[in-house]
Amino acid sequence: MEELTNNFAELSTGMEALIATVGGLVVKYTFSVIGAILLLLVGFFIAGQVRKAVYSGIKRTKNADETLARFISKVARYAILAVVIIMVLSQFGVQTASIIAALGAAGLAIGLALQGTLQNVAAGLVLLFLRPFRVGDYIDCGSFDGIVEEIGLFATEFKTLDGLYRLAPNSEVWGSPITNFSRLPIRRFDLSIGIGYDDDIDLAMKTMRDIIDNNADVLTDPEPFLFVDSLGDSAVGVTCRVWIKTPVWYPTTRQLTKDAKQAFDKAGLSIPFPQRDVHIYNDDAA
Template identity: 40%
Template sequence: MDEVTNFVTENQEVVYHHLISIVFALVIFVIGRWIAKGITGVMERALLGRSIDKAVVSFLGSIVYTLIMIAVLLMALSHIGVQTTSFIAILGAAGLAVGLALQGSLANFASGVLIIIFRPFKAGHFIDAGGVMGTVDKIEIFQTILKTPDNKKVLIPNAQITGSAITNFSAEPTRRVDLVIGISYDSDLRKAKQILADILAADERVLAEPAPVIAIGELADSSVNILVRPWVNAADYWGVYWETLEKVKLTFDEQGIGIPFPQMDVHLHSNKQEN
């Protein structure tokens, strides 16, 4: 005991300096932990406010908290004189190794988080993404599950979705039906346009605003192409599309409006040689 007392007495300044450093390190650790919890809590509340899945929020919160606490621990150790350069190097090397090993999975994870946060689509939307067209069944961290119109289940990696264009057909409440109706050159153009207008007017699913467009789109090689563009509610799109084509064909047949097929006129010239 006397030896300890003598050592403290002889090295009083050094001991006090180390004690103060340890106290400051503990203060840094406590304050850093409080800040980490505060930042994590704010982030989790913000994500939950955007209706993000609780499991995803908890996972992201734990990652953020761990990263902040690692930084706080390194600061505390550095304050008491521990060389943290080697720890940082080891952590960096380990992070690089893990990142390279899980490159594809991390890309899918990051893309899944972006999809969940920014919500370019949600479950039930009909989309074209990653080269696949279908209805969104479920959005997961690493993949998104679509159901195609013929009832196939397709699992698409999230990185493939965010790395390409996303077309969301369900994002807006209304859609425009684009039809091209070709009639023969010898058919009555005004009569054909009136028939098309009557067909659209008789369909209750066609919206009055914006008004449907019926206009000449092209004088093609074998036909006069008429653009027919009514606006409908998104849920009525395919019904109006298919039924309008059927009504146009039946009505044109009844009214004598010809719908031509591709054809080519061939002119033969006979060259007679005089003897």
């Protein structure tokens, strides 16, 4: 009986010690838990507000890109959340320095593994910042060309002139010389036609002048310029240099070419085929 009483007393003492320890831990970490919860709530709220503010600020910029605005606003939000999480962990005595070092090492390993992908992301950011072309522009990047459909962080989507879909990595787009046919408001066109050596050059130039004067899409500023550009093997090259607004450049140039052929035929001006004079000498000795 006495032994049972002693065991009960020891058990009671152990329970009291456990309760005291748990109570001490609760008291110790109650304020840390409450502070962490409040810090998370405030951090998420601030991160959301910063994301909206950054997005709105970029969108207010002239010719702001939607993809760039979304990307930068999300980066700002995640950066604030990362700082908040580190602050929460520090509330519980966690050594955040070691966590940051581990995350840095992991980030380096991931970066090396995804080197090609990150290169495309970097090229995409450069394209979005420098904006050598926009959605709807027709560009030529050396090995491919087409109308830009979408500029993404990893690749750029094109639609070729024959209606095909093309997806090009941003690193290839940025790493090649880019010719943008749609960016500037006007483009030059040289209407060059070869006439026979027996034809009247002045009549040919007057005919070309009438063609461009009758086309409303040919600009008068810069002024059209007519000149003889070459004396070829079989033809005299006559050129009319004009400027046309970029949106109507292609149909206008096709129409000018058609009008020139019809007008030259009507004026009696020949457009000779390549020809060669062959001289045959009789060898009397043979």
